[in-house]
Amino acid sequence: MPSSNALALALTVLVGALPAWAEAPQRVVSINLCTDQLAMMLAAPGQLISVSHLAFDPLSSSMVEEAAAYLANRGGAEQVFLMHPDLVLAGSYTSRATLDLLRGLGVRVVQVPIVDSIAGVTEGIRLVGAAMGREAVAERLALAFEADVAALSRPERSATAAMYYPNGYTSGAGTLSNEVLERAGFRNIGAEAGLTGGGTLPLERLVMAAPEMIVTSTPYPGASRSEEILQHPALSALTQVAGGARVNDADWVCGTPHVLRAIQQMAQARQELGE
Amino acid sequence: MRRGIWPLLIALVAVLFMASLLIGPAGLGLGQSLRALIQGQGEAVVLVMREIRLPRALLGLGVGAALGLSGAAMQGFLRNPLAEPGLIGVSSTAALGAVLSLQTGLAATFALALPLAALAGAALSVLLIMLMAGPRGGALALILAGIAISALAGAATSLVLNLSPNPFAAMEIVFWMMGSLADRSMTHVWLAFPFIAIGSALLLSTGRGLDALTLGEDVAQSMGLNLVRLRWMIVLGTAFVIGASVAVAGAVGFVGLVVPHLLRPVVGARPSRLLPASALGGAAMVLAADIAVRVVAPDQDLKLGVLTALVGAPFFLHLIWRMRRVEA
CATH class of the missing domain: 3.40.50.1980 (Nitrogenase molybdenum iron protein domain)
Structure with missing residues (x-):
């Protein structure tokens, strides 16, 4: 490989010196x-x-x-x-x-x-x-x-999903989160919007894309304006129609075997969405 | 010409307001947007128009009017062309009040806590400025006191945000110093507008008093002007409009400085005419800046204050240059 x-x-270069x-x-x-x-x-x-x-x-x-x-x-x-x-x-x-x-x-x-x-x-x-x-x-x-990972099953049809984090941050193509979504049976709106790596997705573009699932993070203690967007009325209206998953960032941020838990949680959410 | 300025200003604000509604990253069609806004047709488009773009445009209108109006009122009362809520620290103390109420959790206990805390911060600094600058508002004392208050409030805001347990809070120092209307909702409109309305009414009603004041304090008082009452109306009015604006949009600088100066030659130096004109002009400037923010960097949340400072700071330098020549 x-x-x-x-x-x-x-x-070798790092150590060899x-x-x-x-x-x-x-x-x-x-x-x-x-x-x-x-x-x-x-x-x-x-x-x-x-x-x-x-x-x-x-x-x-x-x-x-x-x-x-x-x-x-x-x-x-x-x-x-x-x-x-x-x-x-x-x-x-x-x-x-x-x-x-x-x-x-x-x-x-x-x-x-x-x-x-x-x-x-x-x-x-x-x-x-x-x-x-x-x-x-x-x-x-x-x-x-x-x-x-090989033992995970994939659903027939993939549903659309968007990651939506404080400040309208989302993950596009070429990210671990993107692959977690794909493995769980979702197509990532962020990647389809042309984003590579992380970036912001304006709220109105998210609304227009109308994803079937919106993945948001667990808020931190203390107040921040960045997290206010997760309570925006437009996003709330969207999640009334779409499925919403509030995930724990911890399983998503690092490339450790814990990403399996992230995939399983999303696969579960995908199943609840139905075919 | 002077008579024709009012329809012109109103038309400018109306056009910019419509442009603010129609320009955005989603790239919606003109007819589609308007149908959604007015008739509520098309689910996603209605959400975008009514819940995302309408509050943004309304806040641009309200915050801009607040900034322009308070700038004109402060310049009129202190008879000093450099008076402006952003420059003399009123906006930064309002931001400090807002940040304190957010980080202590006070803002979560009842909805009005946020604008009220910002209002208290703004009132405190206006009082302090008037105390330091004295009734005649010497330019040097005013600006130095303003710089000190600005620096202190800015440092305290940064400190509070850095100590927050929320990792995002520290990144928001820029928002509180530069201001932004991105992703605001109707909740913010309802929070800010009553205060802006009360404050604007107070400030607009000072027009005739400020007119008298242009003749000098002694003449004005002999004409029956109650200077103490006028001062309190300016303090409260400014605190209301700036507190509410900063609580929802952060501190946007230079609007209150530039707008009255641009309009003074057009409407004449009478404050009673300059006040409403500056409210319209401020609304136009902030709406235009907010449109520019979306056109220049649609995905970046460029701050409003960046654009107003790009226009305002050179203007400020030009004013100082002119004052230097006059004083020399």
Whole structure:
């Protein structure tokens, strides 16, 4: 598979610039919500020291209970360095200044790219597994996930659906959310509107597209104008006709085996919509 | 010419109002839109016209009128061409009031809490400004006091939003400083319009008092003008219109500055004529800015204040340049 070759190459470049590690890292610190969850699934007992504070937030993280066993970090170089890590797991958009500082201090840093497809989930699992010296566990997890995905059934006819988030944000083609919708038997309005990646879909275009299902997120505590759009009368009128699903972002944001739960929830919603 | 300005202004506002109703990302046909708006035919189109575009156009009208009117009233009362709710911090304290009521949960307890909190913020700063600038409204004291109040209120707003448990709140600092009419609903119209109506009535009724004031305070008082009463009407009127506008649309700057200046040569320097003209002119400016926002960047939620500042800030510099020449 060319993409896994590319990942292996990227990993070699990332790791190869630094001295070789003869054995698996013993003190791993993760500073990104998505690597947090992969690391928690893959770590040997005692190997993982700390995960980011987001891992403790039930609206963002699918593994709040597991996170309780670890220290929380806020991803700052000072705090992370004082944990004496021998491996730091970060995302591709983690602040460059932080990572450069950590690398300069001699800490090995591995950045895991954002997962934008279901196939990418297994790549991410294998990448983190290799970085942590847990290849065998990673391989088992990846194969189990692939088998679970393959076992999912698809309905005959696909219904239209739109993701609608605060500020009118939606997911278009080439996103993990798009593939989750497709696997669950939906056609994504965002992708059909010509969006690639994430972007905003004006409310009136959503109304005119009249999707059969509208997927919205669970609001955060505290007030925000961004979330007010989810209570807009036009959207309420739309959801009276269409099906509405309020999902927990946590299962959608990261490329972990938890996206299975997202697919299952949407497949359930698809069934309730009928043929 | 001077007589002909009224139909012209009204026609301009009417055309811009219709344009605001008819322009949008959904790209609906003209006849289709109007049928949906008036007769309620075509389900999705009716939703778009009545629940999305109508409130947006109405708010453009109301907020613009509020800004233009309060700018003209403040310039008339302080006899200072630089007085404007956005520049002297009235809008930013109104925003602070609104943000506080939203983040403390007060706004969720009863519907009017949001505009009332913004109104209180606005009233506080107008009072403070009048106190600092003194009855004669020296330009320097006015602007310096305004900058200080603006900076303080802006910082406090940012602080409150940054401390919010909601991750989206911090991203909304720009909205409260720049203003936007995107995705507002009829709820916001009902929330803002009563206050804007009361405030506008108060401000419009100050026209004759402000006319007298152009002759100087002593002459005006000898003509029987009650200066204390006039001051309170300006304070309350401004607080009502700006509080309500900012609560639903954020702080849109420069409208209250530019509009009275543009219209003064046309309608004459008499405040009683300038006040209603500025209300119409403000409505036209905000409606035009809101249309431009949708045409320039339909999917980006470009802020209203960006466009009004692009027009207003150079104008402001030009005014300062002219004042410098006069003072020198």
